Amino acid sequence: MTGSVDQQRESLGARLREIRFTAGLSGAELARRNGWDASKVSKIEYGRIRPSLDDISAYCRDCNAEDQLADLHATRQNIDTAYLEWRKILGTGTKRRQQASIKWESEAQIIRSFEPVLIPGLLQTADYATGILRKVIEFQQIPNDLDEGVSKRMERQQVLYQRDHLFHFVIAEQALYTTVGDDQTMIGQLDRLLAVQGMPRVTLGIIPFMAPFETATTSFLMFDNKTVLVEGITAELNITQPREIKVYHRTFDVLAGQSVTGEAARALIRTALERRRGPEGR
Secondary structure (H helix, E strand, O other): OOOHHHHHHHHHHHHHHHHHHHOOOOHHHHHHHHHOOOOOHHHOOOOOOOOOOOHHHHHHHOOOOHHHHHHHHHHHHHHHHHEEEHHHHHOOOOHHHHHHHHHHHHOOOEEEEOOOOOOOOHHOOOOHHHHHHHHHHHHHHHOOOOOHHHHHHHHHHHHHHHHOOEEEEEHHHHHHOOOOOHHHHHHHHHHHHHHHHHOEEEEEEEEEEOOOOOOOOOOOEEEOEEEEEEOOOOOOEEEEOOHHHHHHHHHHHHHHHHEEEEHHHHHHHHHHHHHHHHHOOO
16 A cells, blocks of 8 residues: 555544544444444544445444535545556556546646656557557456557547647656567657657656666656656556645656756667667668
């Protein structure tokens, strides 16, 4: 479980504890009324377990706090959506997750993306996306909807041409060399990156191999100042707490500060292209 989800669970427990204190109801009495194990109240209130919606309803009913029920239920449901395992997100294949991205990206005006080893989805060619999603399907052992998933990923890229959007992509130089598909796939993808640099609302920064260490991080996407999506190995984390979003903003600013753009970035891409093409393509 992630720290962010733990904090949300502890915060919810503290609110329930406050409701019970205000009502002057002991934890033992609340447990007795609802047929709970004597330790359950303490576990809920100190964030060791997540209360069910029925548990929250019991708190509000027995503590005369029905006016807080809707907000507490919403808070509990947000905890459920903050940490989503890939096996659930991808349970029907890759298409549904790509469709969700279309919604998030169309609603945000400023999108920031950091990728340490791969090219971001919004900048991928169809062949590169095919290579990525094929591996996802194989590794996660999910239904094979490769063509549909790639089609939706390509549809996502229409947002790059919307005039009310701004995009800032930062990738590590390693992303230029991580092999997806074959050399021809990579050549096409690197050519695509050169073309992207000419787009008026897109900034592409590349962090050189030899850049000094500044902060540990993983890939993440930022949508305005509202949401950060972090991709873990087993799950995707949806961060909405303002104090955490500020940390990701600071992290992105540090990474962007290490990156090169413009002609310096093009030089790094061309070097990677030359290595893929070999002596015959130079």
